[in-house]
Amino acid sequence: GYGLHTSEELLISPKGQLITDSIGKYKIPTSDCVPEKFHVALLKNASTKGNVYSSKGIGEPPLFLGISAFFAIRDAIKGHHRQNGIDNDPLLLPSPLTPQVIRLACADNLTGRFAP
Known part of the structure; x- marks a missing residue:
């Protein structure tokens, strides 16, 4: 999720070809991107039964957390x-x-010359 909103840019050539088509050309977050202090806790005593700690899904939460980096x-x-x-x-x-x-x-003096 973090990389989706900060570094995983899809670049397309003028001919419509995907330029960022391999790991060497596609910037993904690495372990260096993780904060030194990163604390996570799972909700205890949730009422839903049948899921790990009553979780609804496991694929979406990283995307939701990633958007917090975008807005920060x-x-x-x-x-x-x-x-x-x-x-x-x-x-x-x-x-x-x-x-x-x-x-x-x-938008400073330098970048103001290039901004739309």
């Missing part, structure tokens, strides 16, 4: 805008928020 970065960019007197509300950003997208969204 978005909030940081909005904070930068407030501190620098940039009126940009609502702030619409694409996913994934790659370093290039974040840098352009910060």
